[in-house]
Amino acid sequence: MILIACVDPDNGMSFYGRRQSRDREVIRRIFEDASGSRLWMADSSYPLFSGLDDGRIQTAEDFLCRAGAGEHCFAEQLEKLPDPARLECVVLYRWDKRYPADSRFPADLEARGWRRIRTEAFPGYSHKTIEKEIYIR
Amino acid sequence: MRALKRMVSYVVVFCLAAGAYYFLGPELGGGGTQPSYSLEEIPEYSGSPYVVINNNVPDFSQEDLTTEAYESYSPLDALGRCGTAEASIGVELMPTEERGSIGQVQPTGWHTVTYDCVDGRYLYNRCHLIGYQLTGENANEENLITGTRYLNVDGMLPFENMVADYITETENHVLYRVTPIFEGENLVASGVVMEAQSVEDSGEGISFAVYVYNVQPGVEIDYATGESWLAEDGTAAQTDGAAAA
Numbered sequence: 001m002i003l004i005a006c007v008d009p010d011n012g013m014s015f016y017g018r019r020q021s022r023d024r025e026v027i028r029r030i031f032e033d034a035s036g037s038r039l040w041m042a043d044s045s046y047p048l049f050s051g052l053d054d055g056r057i058q059t060a061e062d063f064l065c066r067a068g069a070g071e072h073c074f075a076e077q078l079e080k081l082p083d084p085a086r087l088e089c090v091v092l093y094r095w096d097k098r099y100p101a102d103s104r105f106p107a108d109l110e111a112r113g114w115r116r117i118r119t120e121a122f123p124g125y126s127h128k129t130i131e132k133e134i135y136i137r
Numbered sequence: 138m139r140a141l142k143r144m145v146s147y148v149v150v151f152c153l154a155a156g157a158y159y160f161l162g163p164e165l166g167g168g169g170t171q172p173s174y175s176l177e178e179i180p181e182y183s184g185s186p187y188v189v190i191n192n193n194v195p196d197f198s199q200e201d202l203t204t205e206a207y208e209s210y211s212p213l214d215a216l217g218r219c220g221t222a223e224a225s226i227g228v229e230l231m232p233t234e235e236r237g238s239i240g241q242v243q244p245t246g247w248h249t250v251t252y253d254c255v256d257g258r259y260l261y262n263r264c265h266l267i268g269y270q271l272t273g274e275n276a277n278e279e280n281l282i283t284g285t286r287y288l289n290v291d292g293m294l295p296f297e298n299m300v301a302d303y304i305t306e307t308e309n310h311v312l313y314r315v316t317p318i319f320e321g322e323n324l325v326a327s328g329v330v331m332e333a334q335s336v337e338d339s340g341e342g343i344s345f346a347v348y349v350y351n352v353q354p355g356v357e358i359d360y361a362t363g364e365s366w367l368a369e370d371g372t373a374a375q376t377d378g379a380a381a382a
Contacts, residue, residue, distance in 0.1 A: 016193045018342065021302040097298045100187070100345070126305040 001067045001082060002089045004030055004074045005105060009094065012101025019076055020099035022048060023124035029132070033091065034072035040064075041074040081107045090114065090135040096127050109135045179328070179348055186292035187331075187349045195332035195346045197312055202336045204310050206230045208272050210279035216322060217245045219282050222266035223314040225336065228304060232273030239263050239276045246283040246324035246363030254355040255286050260365055262289040266315040266329065268297035271304075282317050283325050283363060285353040292349035296331050303335060303342050310336040311343050318348075323360040326351050 007013055008020055031039065031052045039056055040063035041049070049057055060066055064082045067073045073082075081087065090109060110116065114135040124130045180188055206227045211220025224230065242263055251258040264284025267274060274280045284293075293315075300311050313333045317326040328350045335343040352358070358365045 015299070016189070016345065018344065020299060022306050023302070024306060097302075098295045099299045100295045100347070126302045 001064075001069065001086050002033075002072045002091065003064075003082060003087060004033065004072060004091045004093070005076070005078065006093045006095065007105050008097065008099050008101065010098060010101065011105040012099055012103070013105055014077060014103045015100040016102060017077075020101065021095050021097070021127070023095075023127050023130060025122070025124040026093050026130060028052070029122075030072075030074055030093070038067070038071045039074060040067045040071060042076065045074055045076050077103060078106050081112075084137070088136070092133040092135070094131040094133060096129045096131075113137060182350045182352050186287060187296075187347045189346065190330065190348050191346045193344070193346050195312075195314070195334045195344060197314075197332070197334055202312055202334065202339075204336055206310065208267065208274070210266075210274075210277060213279060216324065218319055218324070218326075219244070219266060219279055219317050221314060221316040222280050223312075224267055224272050225310050225312050226267075226271050226300065226304060227310040228308050230272045231301070231304065232269060234273075236269045237275045239281060242276050242278050242281050244278070244281050244283040246360070248283075248363045248365070250365060252353075252356055252367065254367075255353060256290065257286055260285060260353055260356060261363070262286055264289045264293070266317065267313060268293065268301075270301045271297060271313065282329075284329075284351055285356075285358075287353045288329070288349055288351045293329065293331065296333070296345065296347065296349075300333055300343055307335075307337075307342065309338065309342065312336060320360060325358065325360045325363045327360055328352075 005013065006019070006021070006026060012020055014020060027048050031049060034056065037056070038058050039049070040058050040060065042061060042063060043059045046057065046059050064073055064075065069088070092105070114137055116133055116135050118134040120132045121129050122132070179190075203225050204227070206225050206229050208222075208224035208230060210222045213219060240263070244263060248261060250260045252260055261283050262285070263281045265274065266280050266282060269275065300313060303309070304311055311333050316330040318328050318330060319326050328348050330346070330348055332346045333343050334340045355368050356365050357368045
């Protein structure tokens with residue numbers, strides 16, 4: 001399973017159940033990242049991708065449990081990291097601005113033995129710079 | 138030290154015909170285009186730049202929610218203080234140019250004063266009630282208060298960013314209201330109430346009601362005048378251009 005999430009500079013993810021931000025360029029890239037595999041997400045995330053869906057998107061409330069090896073999961077709410085035995089890679093898209101947060105990415109990846117193997121910066125539609133960080137164990 | 142919790146309440150009535158408004162609350166005042174809700178309890182600042190109020194539900198009525206963009210600013214009161222600023226913000230109101238100078242505006246309680254412990258050193262910013270990135274209002278004295286750097290950057294800006302991104306990406310509208318809260322005849326606001334709700338999706342994208350503290354960690358402020366000093370030992374500020382700066 002490849003976990004994908006969007007975070008702000010303080011690892012914030014959402015505020016009172018609402019996403020902190022969005023960017024159509026990030027959505028396009030996430031969909032592109034998952035080319036050739038299924039892309040799992042919650043029902044509430046689907047509207048972000050509805051214009052791109054070619055049948056590869058699967059929605060389920062327990063999508064983190066149902067995703068198989070090599071499949072991508074886009075998570076906007078995370079109470080804890082998925083089972084490490086099933087988690088192959090983590091991709092964080094990091095906003096360049098701070099937002100209110102009451103929910104944060106639930107782990108300091110590098111403190112837990114994950115290695116950042118690549119960082120790529122690119123311009124978004126509503127953000128000057130977004131960083132894509134890729135972590136593996 | 139103030140009590141852990143203080144009871145505050147305010148009701149503001151804006152009288153269009155007379156071009157004036159009345160403060161009915163015993164302690165706090167602020168302008169407004171609509172009667173506002175009671176703010177029963179504000180916890181003392183305890184490390185977070187903002188606190189959720191009213192269960193994070195903004196106090197807008199269905200009639201308030203419109204896809205027609207507008208912006209409205211309260212006239213300054215007899216002390217020269219700002220009141221409520223409200224807007225229905227869409228991409229049509231958002232600025233297309235970089236912000237210009239606002240240094241000619243002197244909000245009430247203004248002092249030019251610096252501390253090493255403050256990010257950027259200046260304690261006070263001319264703080265937009267409705268941020269420039271949302272409506273493009275530049276040097277509008279009815280939209281600028283004396284706010285700490287912490288209020289501006291750590292407290293209000295994250296909410297402005299959330300709203301600005303949502304509008305840019307969806308081209309929807311957001312009803313947005315900011316009310317500065319002044320205790321009695323203080324010249325510096327104790328904080329601001331920020332409320333917002335996205336219109337076309339009935340708050341699914343944006344909905345919040347928060348109180349943001351006009352404080353600066355490490356610095357004590359006399360809200361009656363805007364005078365300030367280091368919190369640890371009461372040492373005077375390092376630079377002070379005084380209120381007339």
